[in-house]
Amino acid sequence: MAAVDPYNATAQQTLINQDRAQNGGLPALAWNNCLATIAQQNADRIAAQGYLSHTNGPTLDLGCLPGATYAGENIAYTSRGIDDAQVNTMFMNSAPHRANILGNFTLVATAWTIASNGYGYIAEEFLNAPVPAVADPFRAMLTLDAFGRLHADGSTLPQATTAYWPNWRIATAAALLPDASGGYVLDGFGGLHPFGAAGPAPATAYWGGWSIARDVALLPGSTAAAPSGYTLDGWGGLHQFGGAPAIRGGAMWVNWDIAKRLVLLSDGTGGYMLDGWGGLHAFAVGTNPMPPAITNNAFWPGWSIARDIALTPGSTASNVSGVTLDGYGGVHPFGTAGAVQGEAMWPNWNIARSVKLSPQSTAAQPQGWTVDGYGGLHPFGGAPAVASGGYSLGRDLAVQLIEG
Numbered sequence: 001m002a003a004v005d006p007y008n009a010t011a012q013q014t015l016i017n018q019d020r021a022q023n024g025g026l027p028a029l030a031w032n033n034c035l036a037t038i039a040q041q042n043a044d045r046i047a048a049q050g051y052l053s054h055t056n057g058p059t060l061d062l063g064c065l066p067g068a069t070y071a072g073e074n075i076a077y078t079s080r081g082i083d084d085a086q087v088n089t090m091f092m093n094s095a096p097h098r099a100n101i102l103g104n105f106t107l108v109a110t111a112w113t114i115a116s117n118g119y120g121y122i123a124e125e126f127l128n129a130p131v132p133a134v135a136d137p138f139r140a141m142l143t144l145d146a147f148g149r150l151h152a153d154g155s156t157l158p159q160a161t162t163a164y165w166p167n168w169r170i171a172t173a174a175a176l177l178p179d180a181s182g183g184y185v186l187d188g189f190g191g192l193h194p195f196g197a198a199g200p201a202p203a204t205a206y207w208g209g210w211s212i213a214r215d216v217a218l219l220p221g222s223t224a225a226a227p228s229g230y231t232l233d234g235w236g237g238l239h240q241f242g243g244a245p246a247i248r249g250g251a252m253w254v255n256w257d258i259a260k261r262l263v264l265l266s267d268g269t270g271g272y273m274l275d276g277w278g279g280l281h282a283f284a285v286g287t288n289p290m291p292p293a294i295t296n297n298a299f300w301p302g303w304s305i306a307r308d309i310a311l312t313p314g315s316t317a318s319n320v321s322g323v324t325l326d327g328y329g330g331v332h333p334f335g336t337a338g339a340v341q342g343e344a345m346w347p348n349w350n351i352a353r354s355v356k357l358s359p360q361s362t363a364a365q366p367q368g369w370t371v372d373g374y375g376g377l378h379p380f381g382g383a384p385a386v387a388s389g390g391y392s393l394g395r396d397l398a399v400q401l402i403e404g
Helices: 006-022 033-049 057-061 084-092 095-101
Strands: 070-078 107-114 120-128 141-145 150-152 171-176 182-187 192-196 213-218 229-233 238-241 247-249 259-264 270-275 280-285 306-311 321-326 331-335 352-357 368-372 377-380 398-403
Touching: 006 084, 006 095, 006 107, 006 120, 033 057, 033 070, 033 107, 033 120, 057 070, 057 120, 070 084, 070 095, 084 095, 141 171, 171 398, 182 213, 213 259, 229 259, 259 306, 270 306, 321 352, 352 398, 368 398
Parallel strands: 171 213, 306 352
Antiparallel strands: 070 120, 107 120, 141 150, 141 398, 171 182, 182 192, 213 229, 229 238, 247 280, 259 270, 270 280, 306 321, 321 331, 352 368, 368 377
16 A cells, blocks of 8 residues: 555645635635645545545544634545546535535645555545635746636736637747746747737747747846847757847757757856756856756656756856656756655656746755646645646646746
């Protein structure tokens, strides 16, 4: 029997909050780590005994926070291991379980355990207790979908957009201005489209009819009136716009669409390009020194499974740290970054799409969020839970998470 980290169950929390939103606009339930511990204990217990039973879960739940008034619990199993969609449907089709999901609670936590026979056992703990307000640690967080929509996450206000391509998967990336007042969406042909307070996009490389543009990054001195930065194409080409200096270094793979993402150091003196195998390729901006080569990054030769990269806030060439994301949800530290704890994982399911580190993240303790293809947001490393603004179960549309 193998216990699964409680953070892996935040997909279930997302489904619960989606159910609540669709049934009378009920408020979302916040995650609670004390409840998560109890949920894991109960999932382990029912997996070990091989049958479902309630014991003292709700009683223990009441001890998690002062002022708690009542608690509830849902438990279930599936013969297919972890299957969030299946158990959510089961619960919503059962009156007492549905009553818990739509009940007058404020907090939730869920946990899975996989038994030796491959069955998945889940426990959900619900609690009504006063929840201290926790401010988002960022100014803005948005999830970009493949049609060009930007979904405001957490307490972020919606942004006015200038581009939307319904039912056309052509949006590939987005970038926020340093003041988070707006930014730009990149389409696959290389076009940049302003949103929020951002002004008209400057001219950049464009490939009409060829969806080869992969990412965009803005230099730290960019403003709404004068943005500058770089776009990345799938062959590794970096293309400056808005007066940005030329690039030295990087990597090129002519006729091979393998380049995935790029990031800039906090001072804009250089950055790194991520390829599909997980390789990191340093480049320098203008005449600045070349950033150091990264040799301790996760690498999968011959397997294009790397999805995204994020640098620790404040990273410079003298102290580089960050993480990369694989398609199964693994978050991998590099440079001087410490171990990552509690990321959501989907073994053998290529559904993870993007990763961002919190402004409170440090090299020693990386923390942040990943987004899955359905738009679900998953905290790791102690970052607070953030409500997804664009979750769509069964629709693999999320492309990138942007935050600033």
